[in-house]
Each structure stands twice: as C-alpha cells, then as structure tokens.
Amino acid sequence: xxxxxxxxxxxxxxxxxxxxxxxxxxxxxxxxxxxxxxxxxxxxxxxxxxxxxxxxxxxxxxxxxxxxxxxxxxxxxxxxxxxxxxxxxxxxxxxxxxxxxxxxxxxxxxxxxxxxxxxxxxxxxxxxxxxxxxxxxxxxxxxxxxxxxxxxxxxxxxxxxxxxxxxxxxxxxxxxxxxxxxxxxxxxxxxxxxxxxxxxxxxxxxxxxxxxxxxxxxxxxxxxxxxxxxxxxxxxxxxxxxxxxxxxxxxxxxxxxxxxxxxxxxxxxxxxxxxxxxxxxxxxxxxxxxxxxxxxxxxxxxxxxxxxxxxxxxxxxxxxxxxxxx
Amino acid sequence: xxxxxxxxxxxxxxxxxxxxxxxxxxxxxxxxxxxxxxxxxxxxxxxxxxxxxxxxxxxxxxxxxxxxxxxxxxxxxxxxxxxxxxxxxxxxxxxxxxxxxxxxxxxxxxxxxxxxxxxxxxxxxxxxxxxxxxxxxxxxxxxxxxxxxxxxxxxxxxxxxxxxxxxxxxxxxxxxxxxxxxxxxxxxxxxxxxxxxxxxxxxxxxxxxxxxxxxxxxxxxxxxxxxxxxxxxxxxxxxxxxxxxxxxxxxxxxxxxxxxxxxxxxxxxxxxxxxxxxxxxxxxxxxxxxxxxxxxx
Numbered sequence: 001x002x003x004x005x006x007x008x009x010x011x012x013x014x015x016x017x018x019x020x021x022x023x024x025x026x027x028x029x030x031x032x033x034x035x036x037x038x039x040x041x042x043x044x045x046x047x048x049x050x051x052x053x054x055x056x057x058x059x060x061x062x063x064x065x066x067x068x069x070x071x072x073x074x075x076x077x078x079x080x081x082x083x084x085x086x087x088x089x090x091x092x093x094x095x096x097x098x099x100x101x102x103x104x105x106x107x108x109x110x111x112x113x114x115x116x117x118x119x120x121x122x123x124x125x126x127x128x129x130x131x132x133x134x135x136x137x138x139x140x141x142x143x144x145x146x147x148x149x150x151x152x153x154x155x156x157x158x159x160x161x162x163x164x165x166x167x168x169x170x171x172x173x174x175x176x177x178x179x180x181x182x183x184x185x186x187x188x189x190x191x192x193x194x195x196x197x198x199x200x201x202x203x204x205x206x207x208x209x210x211x212x213x214x215x216x217x218x219x220x221x222x223x224x225x226x227x228x229x230x231x232x233x234x235x236x237x238x239x240x241x242x243x244x245x246x247x248x249x250x251x252x253x254x255x256x257x258x259x260x261x262x263x264x265x266x267x268x269x270x271x272x273x274x275x276x277x278x279x280x281x282x283x284x285x286x287x288x289x290x291x292x293x294x295x296x297x298x299x300x301x302x303x304x305x306x307x308x309x310x311x312x313x314x315x316x317x318x319x320x321x322x323x324x325x326x
Numbered sequence: 327x328x329x330x331x332x333x334x335x336x337x338x339x340x341x342x343x344x345x346x347x348x349x350x351x352x353x354x355x356x357x358x359x360x361x362x363x364x365x366x367x368x369x370x371x372x373x374x375x376x377x378x379x380x381x382x383x384x385x386x387x388x389x390x391x392x393x394x395x396x397x398x399x400x401x402x403x404x405x406x407x408x409x410x411x412x413x414x415x416x417x418x419x420x421x422x423x424x425x426x427x428x429x430x431x432x433x434x435x436x437x438x439x440x441x442x443x444x445x446x447x448x449x450x451x452x453x454x455x456x457x458x459x460x461x462x463x464x465x466x467x468x469x470x471x472x473x474x475x476x477x478x479x480x481x482x483x484x485x486x487x488x489x490x491x492x493x494x495x496x497x498x499x500x501x502x503x504x505x506x507x508x509x510x511x512x513x514x515x516x517x518x519x520x521x522x523x524x525x526x527x528x529x530x531x532x533x534x535x536x537x538x539x540x541x542x543x544x545x546x547x548x549x550x551x552x553x554x555x556x557x558x559x560x561x562x563x564x565x566x567x568x569x570x571x572x573x574x575x576x577x578x579x580x581x582x583x584x585x586x587x588x589x590x591x592x593x594x595x596x597x598x599x600x601x602x603x604x605x606x607x608x609x610x611x612x613x614x615x616x617x618x619x620x621x622x623x
Contacts, residue, residue, distance in 0.1 A: 010432065010435065011439075013432065013436070014435075014436045014439050014440065017436050017440070018440055021440075021445070025448065025449065025452055026452065029449070029452045029453060141580055141583050141584065141587075142576060142580045144579075144583070145525070145575075145576050145577075145578075145579025145580040145582075145583055146572070146575070146576040146579065147529055147532060147533065147536075147572075147575055147576075149533070149536060149551075150551065150568070150572040150575065150576070153551070153555070153560060153568055153572070154569075154572070156560050157560045157563075157565060157568075161560055161561060161563060162563075168560070168561070213590075213594075217594070255439075256438055256439070256472075258439075258441075259438070259439060259440060259441035259442055259443075260441075260442065260443070260526075262441045262443070262444070263441055263442060263443025263444060263533075264443075266443065266444065267443075267533060267536075267537075270537060271555075281444065281447070282537060285447060285451055285537060285538070285539055286537075286538060288451065290452070293447070293448050293451065294448065296444065297441075297444045297445060297448050300441050300444050301440055301441060301444075304439060304440070304441055305439065308439060
C-alpha cells in the first residue's frame with residue numbers, strides 16, 4: 001500500500017507541475033498570442049470571451065501573478081478551460097468531451113493490443129534466440145523508425161486511394177448520427193481499421209524488441225536453469241519462469257513510454273481526420289487556438305497520469321517484492 | 327574484448343555518414359532551387375526531375391537534398407544539449423544521493439511522464455518565430471529525462487565500487503571523482519542515450535514541420551510532407567511527392583537504431599545474436615552446455 005501511496009503522491013506532484021507549466025507558458029514566453037487572437041477575431045469576440053482570455057493568458061496586468069494563479073486554479077476546478085475560437089463559442093471542455101471517447105476507444109484499445117501482442121512475440125523471439133525469428137528484428141526496427149503519420153499516409157494511398165477498400169478520412173459514414181445502434185457502430189469500426197492498423201504496426205516493434213532483450217537476459221538466470229533441471233515442460237519454463245520475470249521491465253516501460261505513444265497516435269488521428277482529440281489539436285494548432293491547445297495538453301497529461309497509475313497497480317500485482325517492501 | 331564495430335554498427339554508421347554528407351553538400355549539388363517554381367507541374371519522376379515535381383513545379387529531389395540539413399542540424403544539436411543535461415542531472419543525482427537525488431529524480435520522472443510531443447507542439451506554436459535552433463532547444467528541454475534516468479541508475483551502482491572508494495580515500499574532490507572515475511565508465515550509456523535522443527529529436531522536428539508549427543519556409547523532410555498533404559498529393563495519386571522524404575526519415579531512423587543496437591550489444595554481450603562461433607544454449611541439461619554450432623546457419 002505504501003508503494004501505491006508514494007506513486008499517487010508523485011502523480012499529484014506531476015499533475016501540479018503540468019498545470020503550472022500550462023499556466024506559465026503564455027505568461028513567460030515571448031510573443032503576444034492574445035493581441036493577435038483579439039485582432040483576428042475582431043467583432044466576433046464577446047466581452048465574456050475577452051474577459052476569460054484575460055484570465056487565461058494573464059493579460060490583466062492589474063492583478064498580481066499570484067492572484068492570477070489562484071483564479072486559474074479556481075477556473076480549473078469548475079471545469080472552465082476557456083472558450084475555443086475554432087469552435088466559437090463552444091467552451092473548450094465541451095469540445096474535448098466530444099472528441100475524447102473516439103481517442104480512448106481507438107488508441108486505448110490499439111495500444112493495449114499492441115503491447116500484449118508485441119510482448120508475446122517478444123517472449124517467443126527471446127526464447128528461440130538465434131532462430132529464424134531473429135530475421136524479423138531488422139524489419140521491425142525499420143518499421144519502428146518510420147514516423148506513425150507517414151505510415152498512415154502510405155496506408156491511405158494504398159488501401160483507400162489505390163485499392164478503395166477502406167475510407168481515407170473521418171470516423172464514421174458522413175450523414176449518420178452518432179448513437180448506439182448497430183449501423184453506427186459497424187460504420188465506426190470500419191472507419192477505424194486503417195488508423196488502428198497504422199498505430200499497431202508502428203508501435204509493436206518496440207515491445208517485441210524490449211521483451212526479446214529481457215527474455216534473453218532472463219533465460220540465463222539460475223532459476224530458469226533449475227526449472228529446466230527439474231524437467232518441467234519447456235512451455236511452462238518459458239511462460240511461468242522466464243516470461244513472468246522478464247515482463248516486469250516491460251510493464252514499467254509501458255507506463256513510461258505512454259507519453260511517446262500518445263504523441264504518435266495524435267498524429268495518426270490528424271492524418272486520418274479521425275474525430276478524436278489529436279485531430280482537434282491539429283485544427284487548434286492551425287487556427288492558433290491557444291485555449292483549445294492548452295486544454296488538450298492538460299487532458300492528455302491527466303489521462304497519461306491515470307494510465308500510469310493503472311500500470312503501477314498491475315506491476316504491484318505481478319511483483320510481490322514491491323508489496324513486501326512496505 | 328570484442329570490438330564495438332559489429333555489422334549492425336557499421337551499417338548504421340555508413341547510412342548515417344551518407345546523410346551527414348548530403349546535409350553538408352546538399353544545397354550545392356541540388357540541381358534546382360527547391361523553392362523555384364516551373365512549368366513542369368506534378369510530373370512523375372523522370373531524368374530531368376529524379377523524384378518528380380510538386381503542384382507548383384518545384385523539384386522534389388532538390389527539396390530532399392536541401393532538407394537533409396535542417397533535420398540533421400536539429401537532431402544533432404538537440405541530442406547534444408539533451409545529453410549534456412541528462413549527464414549533468416543524472417550523474418549528479420546518482421552520485422550525490424540523498425535529498426539532491428530525490429529532487430532531481432522527481433524532476434526527471436515528471437518530464438518523463440508528461441507527454442513530450444503535445445508540449446513541444448504547444449510551446450513552439452506560442453513562439454512567434456520558430457527557427458531551427460529554437461526548435462532544437464525546445465526539443466532538448468523535454469527530451470533529456472530518459473537519459474538522466476538511465477545514467478542515474480548506472481551511477482548509483484558505480485559509486486560504491488572499490489576504485490571510486492579508493493580515489494575518495496586519497497582525498498579526491500567530488501567533481502574529480504565524477505568526471506575522472508565515474509564518467510569514463512558511462513561512455514557507452516551516454517553514447518546510446520545521445521543516439522536515442524537524436525532519433526526522438528528528428529521525429530519531433532519532422533512532426534512539427536509536418537503539422538505546420540515550425541516555419542514552413544525552411545526546407546526539411548517534414549516541410550515536404552506538409553506541402554504534399556496540403557496539396558492533397560495522396561488523393562491525386564502523386565506518390566513521388568511523399569515517398570522519398572518518408573523513406574529518408576525511415577532510413578535515418580533505422581541507421582540510428584542500428585548504431586544503438588551495436589552499442590547495446592557491446593554493453594550487454596548476451597544480446598548478440600551471432601556471438602562468434604560458439605554460443606551457450608539454455609534449453610536442455612542441468613547446467614548451461616557450451617556447444618559448437620555445426621552446419622546450422
């Protein structure tokens with residue numbers, strides 16, 4: 001339990017740091033985004049929106065930095081992330097709420113599949129070191145060096161434009177209304193095949209490689225030799241002894257590399273115009289919609305922190321040593 | 327001791343050397359001005375335009391050649407700054423221990439967990455004029471944490487070794503202990519974290535250019551893809567517009583990963599797939615059996 005408390009405390013500190021970075025960015029970086037934005041939206045900004053901008057970006061020189069910080073936190077707790085300018089006058093929190101289920105469904109599921117599948121292939125590749133499977137390694141290296149978004153572009157040109165088997169953009173059939181009926185869900189699944197495969201292919205190589213290297217290291221440990229000596233079936237030694245221990249660094253690696261994976265998947269959404277949070281970030285970046293960009297950064301960070309905490313719980317269940325340490 | 331230069335490293339270094347050469351001389355040997363428009367609009371690769379042309383008749387081969395420099399400059403500069411930061415923070419934390427270690431480790435863990443790419447995108451888009459060096463700086467400010475973490479762990483295990491204790495007993499100062507006793511034994515790890523950061527920086531700068539956050543008038547491979555995407559090259563079937571730049575990115579990334587595998591196998595000999603003529607197989611028997619590999623390849 002102490003382990004979990006420590007971790008939770010760390011995530012709280014990280015959340016505080018992320019929020020504070022978010023607060024400081026517009027205030028300490030050179031350039032004047034607010035003036036530019038007000039000029040661009042001349043006449044379309046209500047006094048309310050301008051007032052919220054003042055708070056968000058600290059244009060209000062009358063109040064001290066500390067007071068601004070307090071107001072900023074107050075707004076955060078109310079769920080007020082400001083107004084989006086691309087989707088004016090929708091609040092940022094609403095825009096994010098609409099797009100986040102898409103990202104969670106597509107990227108969450110794909111990332112987990114990629115991790116599980118990659119780890120299993122890695123177990124086998126590490127166990128059969130020196131066999132034909134090692135020939136796969138250079139290929140996976142090549143695929144992991146390709147940026148996610150470029151693979152997405154290729155996938156679009158081959159499967160959507162060239163072959164025409166899959167749609168090139170969007171999250172569901174245009175004209176359908178999002179709802180929980182079969183027609184909509186099947187269409188959403190069909191539209192998600194290409195982006196999901198793109199993420200899967202570019203992210204799986206890392207897991208295979210990491211797991212293989214850990215398996216190679218673990219399989220020369222004494223307890224594996226002993227397990228062999230006892231005459232246990234090979235399968236049992238491989239999964240129950242070697243893989244069981246080799247998977248631990250992979251899980252802590254999963255938590256740590258989540259930040260990188262999220263970055264890659266955001267781009268896949270951009271390329272496929274998938275209605276998730278990455279695509280919204282893309283439109284926000286192009287329109288210089290600062291409130292929207294900052295809101296998305298906060299949400300992504302919080303999501304990654306929660307996922308990290310979950311990975312810690314899994315780690316705790318798999319590794320008794322962390323439980324004993326308390 | 328086996329040399330660090332195995333097949334993978336040599337392959338990686340040669341590809342890398344090729345791209346460095348292109349980055350150095352690219353803008354002189356480019357047949358056309360990459361921004362110059364011409365009347366050859368959207369032509370397929372031919373003898374006059376090796377990689378074809380864009381919608382405005384720009385020569386893509388020249389763009390790829392000229393663009394190599396931006397990518398490599400940002401990658402190497404960001405890699406160097408980030409590695410310096412990670413050595414400074416990681417080794418200090420590992421060597422000093424105590425409260426300093428707690429604080430520095432917490433700092434690097436925070437930077438490790440916060441998603442870097444969205445942060446880089448947002449910081450860069452706040453900056454009014456994001457040139458190559460500024461971008462390199464932003465990338466390195468977010469990319470040092472991984473190296474710092476690994477270096478800290480290794481330093482922790484090194485600082486209690488006998489030779490360090492002996493040097494300490496002779497009254498060496500702390501900075502001398504760190505620089506002359508501990509650092510030389512971290513060389514391989516520092517090198518591998520440098521290469522890893524360069525990969526990260528290259529992918530980041532290409533991404534920034536691709537989504538149009540970095541200045542799109544500076545040619546690099548991401549800029550080419552940005553214009554290709556904007557002109558809907560995909561829907562028009564202009565494969566030559568985005569294939570070369572993407573392949574260059576993938577090749578450069580593969581080269582860097584190969585160099586890193588070489589370093590990894592040098593540090594951890596167990597990872598070598600073909601370690602000379604003999605190898606230890608752990609499959610059968612009570613003890614590891616050293617068997618000569620016969621006819622099997």
